[in-house]
Amino acid sequence: PAFPVRPVYAPVEPAFCLSERQWELIQWIAETTLCSLFEAASPCLPPGVGQRSVEHLRLRSPDGAGDHQLTRTQQALVDLLAERGETSLEAARKALGRSLTSVVAKLEAAGVIERTARVVSGAPRTPTARYVRLITPDGVDLHRAPAQRRALEVIRRRVALAGDEPIPWHDLVRRPGVTAAALQALAERGVIEILELPSPSAPPAQPRPGAGSTYLTPEQAAAWRTLLAALRAGEPEEFLLHGITGSGKTEIYLRAAAWCVGRGKQVIMLVPEIALAAQTVARFNERFPGQVAVLHSTLPPATRYHTWRAVAEGRIPIVVGPRSALFAPLERVGLVILDEEHEGAYKQDNPPRYHAREVARRLIRQHNAVLLLGSATPDVTTYYAAETGAIRLLELPTRVGPRVLGKRGRPEHRTLDLPEVQVVDMRLELSQGHTHIFSRPLQAALRRAVESGEQAILFLNRRGAATLIQCRACGHVEQCPFCDVPLVYHADQRLLLCHRCNQRQPPPSRCPACGSSAVGYYGTGTQRVEAEVRRLIPGARVLRWDQDALRRGVEHRHLMQRVLRHEVDVIVGTQMVAKGLDFPLVSTVGIINADTLLHLPDIRSAERTFQLLTQVAGRAGRRTPGARVIVQSYTPDHYAIDAASRHDYAAFYREEIAFRRKHGYPPFRRLIRFVYRHPDEVTCQTTAAEVADLLAATADRLGARDVDLLGPTPAFTAKVRGRYQWQILLRGADSHAVASAVDLDPGWAIDVDPLSV
Numbered sequence: 001p002a003f004p005v006r007p008v009y010a011p012v013e014p015a016f017c018l019s020e021r022q023w024e025l026i027q028w029i030a031e032t033t034l035c036s037l038f039e040a041a042s043p044c045l046p047p048g049v050g051q052r053s054v055e056h057l058r059l060r061s062p063d064g065a066g067d068h069q070l071t072r073t074q075q076a077l078v079d080l081l082a083e084r085g086e087t088s089l090e091a092a093r094k095a096l097g098r099s100l101t102s103v104v105a106k107l108e109a110a111g112v113i114e115r116t117a118r119v120v121s122g123a124p125r126t127p128t129a130r131y132v133r134l135i136t137p138d139g140v141d142l143h144r145a146p147a148q149r150r151a152l153e154v155i156r157r158r159v160a161l162a163g164d165e166p167i168p169w170h171d172l173v174r175r176p177g178v179t180a181a182a183l184q185a186l187a188e189r190g191v192i193e194i195l196e197l198p199s200p201s202a203p204p205a206q207p208r209p210g211a212g213s214t215y216l217t218p219e220q221a222a223a224w225r226t227l228l229a230a231l232r233a234g235e236p237e238e239f240l241l242h243g244i245t246g247s248g249k250t251e252i253y254l255r256a257a258a259w260c261v262g263r264g265k266q267v268i269m270l271v272p273e274i275a276l277a278a279q280t281v282a283r284f285n286e287r288f289p290g291q292v293a294v295l296h297s298t299l300p301p302a303t304r305y306h307t308w309r310a311v312a313e314g315r316i317p318i319v320v321g322p323r324s325a326l327f328a329p330l331e332r333v334g335l336v337i338l339d340e341e342h343e344g345a346y347k348q349d350n351p352p353r354y355h356a357r358e359v360a361r362r363l364i365r366q367h368n369a370v371l372l373l374g375s376a377t378p379d380v381t382t383y384y385a386a387e388t389g390a391i392r393l394l395e396l397p398t399r400v401g402p403r404v405l406g407k408r409g410r411p412e413h414r415t416l417d418l419p420e421v422q423v424v425d426m427r428l429e430l431s432q433g434h435t436h437i438f439s440r441p442l443q444a445a446l447r448r449a450v451e452s453g454e455q456a457i458l459f460l461n462r463r464g465a466a467t468l469i470q471c472r473a474c475g476h477v478e479q480c481p482f483c484d485v486p487l488v489y490h491a492d493q494r495l496l497l498c499h500r501c502n503q504r505q506p507p508p509s510r511c512p513a514c515g516s517s518a519v520g521y522y523g524t525g526t527q528r529v530e531a532e533v534r535r536l537i538p539g540a541r542v543l544r545w546d547q548d549a550l551r552r553g554v555e556h557r558h559l560m561q562r563v564l565r566h567e568v569d570v571i572v573g574t575q576m577v578a579k580g581l582d583f584p585l586v587s588t589v590g591i592i593n594a595d596t597l598l599h600l601p602d603i604r605s606a607e608r609t610f611q612l613l614t615q616v617a618g619r620a621g622r623r624t625p626g627a628r629v630i631v632q633s634y635t636p637d638h639y640a641i642d643a644a645s646r647h648d649y650a651a652f653y654r655e656e657i658a659f660r661r662k663h664g665y666p667p668f669r670r671l672i673r674f675v676y677r678h679p680d681e682v683t684c685q686t687t688a689a690e691v692a693d694l695l696a697a698t699a700d701r702l703g704a705r706d707v708d709l710l711g712p713t714p715a716f717t718a719k720v721r722g723r724y725q726w727q728i729l730l731r732g733a734d735s736h737a738v739a740s741a742v743d744l745d746p747g748w749a750i751d752v753d754p755l756s757v
C-alpha cells in the first residue's frame with residue numbers, strides 16, 4: 001500500500017473457523033436429526049461466541065444531516081459518526097458523555113442515522129501482555145533525559161543480543177534505572193513502540209510416565225490385546241466393552257488413552273454427567289497430569305474458553321466431558337470412549353437432538369479412530385449390534401479383586417464375588433401383616449451393616465415424603481390441574497407440588513371426588529425413608545442424597561467426601577446414587593420399590609429398570625466380600641427384576657430383544673416422534689390430525705413401503721406448562737425419508753430415534 005504499515009504479530013482475538021471435518025459433521029447432524037444447519041452447528045461454536053449482539057449507529061448518507069435542523073447534541077453525534085464511521089452506541093455515549101436514547105430516536109426517525117446490530121464474540125479476551133519494540137535508535141537527542149537514555153541503552157543491548165523481537169515490558173522495567181515513565185516518553189518521541197500482544201501460552205506440562213502401570217488381569221489383558229490391534233491398524237472400528245461394575249473397564253480406558261497420547265493422538269472420554277464423574281476425572285488426571293481438559297457448560301466462561309483454546313491449539317490431548325465434548329476442536333482423534341454408553345443423558349433433548357453414540361460413530365470414521373463403548377448393562381440396541389457383528393464385543397465378566405502374591409512370589413488377582421441379591425415379595429410381606437416400608441429382611445440387613453461399621457445405601461426412585469396422594473375409598477389420585485400428572489406431597493412445606501410446572505397447593509383433607517376423609521399418602525420419598533431409618537436404628541448417621549439436597553447448594557463432591565470419610569452410615573438417595581460412584585465401605589444396598597420405573601408407559605421401561613437395579617446393586621461390595629442387595633417389589637417375577645437379581649444380562653437381553661422384535665420396536669424398526677404443543681387443545685388436536693394426513697400422503701407420494709403411522713394421540717404427559725401436547729409416531733425404515741420430505745411449522749418438535757416413547 002501507499003501508506004506506511006506496521007507488522008501484525010498475532011490477532012488478539014483468535015479467529016474462529018470450522019474445520020472441514022466439523023462442517024461435514026454438522027451437515028450430517030442436520031440431515032439425520034432433521035434440524036437446521038444453524039442448530040446443528042451450535043455445539044461446535046467456542047464457548048461464548050456468537051451469543052451477544054451490540055447496537056451500532058451509522059449515518060444514512062455521507063452528507064450527514066443534510067438540511068435537517070439539529071440540536072447541539074444531535075449535531076455532536078452526527079459529527080462523531082461522520083468522523084468515525086460506524087460506531088457502537090456504547091462508544092458514542094462515552095465520547096459524548098451523556099445518554100443518547102432520545103437523541104438517537106429522533107435522528108433515526110428523521111432518517112439521518114440508522115441502527116444496526118453486530119454480533120460480537122462474547123468470548124473472554126485472550127490475555128495479553130505489554131511489549132516494547134525499537135523503531136529507531138538513531139537521530140534522537142537525549143541530552144537532558146538520562147532516564148530515557150538509560151532505558152534506550154538497555155533496549156539497544158537487548159536488540160543487539162536477541163534481535164528485533166518485541167521485548168516484554170516487565171523484563172525492561174525490572175532492570176535497574178529503567179522506569180515506566182521513561183519508556184512512555186520514548187514511545188511519545190517515536191523511538192520505540194509499545195504493543196499489546198497475546199501473552200505466550202503456558203508451556204504444555206511434561207508428560208510423566210503413567211503413575212499406574214498396572215498389571216492387567218488375564219481378562220483385561222485379552223480385551224486389551226484385541227483393542228490394541230485395532231488401535232495399531234488405524235482404521236475406524238467399534239467395540240463394546242461389556243463388563244460388570246468393578247471389572248476394570250476404566251483401567252482399559254486409561255491404557256487405550258495412554259497408547260494414543262504416546263503417539264500424538266487425541267482422546268475424547270465421554271461421561272453421562274460430569275458432576276457425577278469426579279472419580280473418573282480424578283483417575284485420568286492422576287494418570288495423565290496436565291494433559292486432561294474437562295470441558296462442560298457449568299464451568300466459568302473464562303475457564304471454559306481458555307480450556308477450549310488450549311485444546312484447539314493442540315496443547316491438551318485428552319478431553320473429558322459430557323456429550324458436547326464430542327465437538328471439541330480436535331484434529332487428530334485416535335480414540336473416543338463412551339462410558340456407561342446406555343445412559344439416556346447421551347441423547348440431547350433439544351435441537352440438535354443427536355445421540356452421542358451416533359455422532360461418535362461418524363467422528364471415528366472421519367479420523368480413522370477407535371470407538372469404545374463401555375457398560376455393565378449395554379443398551380439392547382448396542383448389544384444387538386454386537387451380536388450381529390457390527391460392533392466387536394469385549395467382555396470382562398468378573399470383578400477385579402485385591403492383588404495377592406501367588407506361587408513363586410508373582411502377583412495374582414483374586415476375583416470378588418458379586419453381591420448376593422435377594423428379591424422380597426412385598427405382597428407376601430403385606431399378607432403376613434407386615435406393612436412397614438422396610439421389609440423384615442431389609443431391616444435385618446440395615447442393622448447388621450450399621451452395627452459392623454459398614455455403610456448402606458437405600459435407593460428410591462422419586463423424591464417427596466409421599467409421591468402419591470390417593471383416596472382409599474374411591475381411588476382418586478390428586479393431579480396437577482395444568483399438567484395431568486400426579487402431584488407430589490412435600491412434608492417440609494406441607495404442600496402438593498407439580499414436578500413439571502411447579503404448581504403448589506395444600507393437600508386436601510377430604511377427597512375432592514367422593515368427599516371421603518380417608519385420603520392417604522402412599523408411595524415413599526427420601527424424607528420418609530430417612531425418618532424411618534432414624535427410628536429403626538437410633539444413632540445411625542443418615543445422609544440424604546437427592547435433588548432437594550442439591551437444590552440447597554450442596555454439591556455432589558461434598559456428599560461424596562462425607563461418604564468416603566465414613567461420616568455417614570446410611571445413604572438415602574435417588575437415581576444419582578446409582579451412577580458410577582465407588583464407595584469401598586458400602587456392603588448393603590436396599591431398593592425400596594423396584595416397580596416404580598417398571599410401570600411407566602414407555603417401551604424402554606423394562607430396560608431402564610434392569611439397568612437401574614444392576615447399577616444400584618453394583619454399588620455394593622466394590623472392595624469387600626459378603627455384600628448384600630435387597631430388592632423390594634410387588635411384581636418380583638418380571639424378567640427385568642428377576643434377571644437383575646441374578647446379574648444375568650444375557651437372560652434379560654433375550655427376553656427384551658424378543659419383546660422388541662415382536663412389537664416392532666428398535667432396533668428392529670426405527671421410530672420418529674413428532675410432538676406439537678399449543679395452548680389451545682382443539683388447535684393442538686386438529687393440527688396434529690392435519691400433519692398425520694400430510695405424513696400419510698407424503699409416504700404415498702414417495703412410495704415408501706416400510707413405514708406406518710401411530711397416532712395422533714395426546715402425549716404421555718398431555719399438558720406441560722399450560723400447553724397441550726399431541727404426538728405422532730412414524731415407524732419403520734422409510735420413516736426418515738418421509739419425515740425429511742415434509743416441511744412443518746416451528747411448533748413441531750421432531751425427535752429421530754427418541755429415547756422415551
Ligand code: ADP
Binds near residue numbers: 215217243248249250
Ligand atoms: P469399572 O470401570 O469396570 O467399574 P475399574 O477400572 O474402576 O472398573 O476397576 C475396579 C477397581 O479395580 C478399581 O479400584 C481399580 O483401580 C482396580 N483395578 C482395575 N484393574 C486392575 C488391575 N489390573 N490391577 C489392580 N487393580 C485393578
Ligand code: ZN
Binds near residue numbers: 471474512513515
Ligand atoms: Zn375418593
Ligand code: ZN
Binds near residue numbers: 480484501721
Ligand atoms: Zn403442573
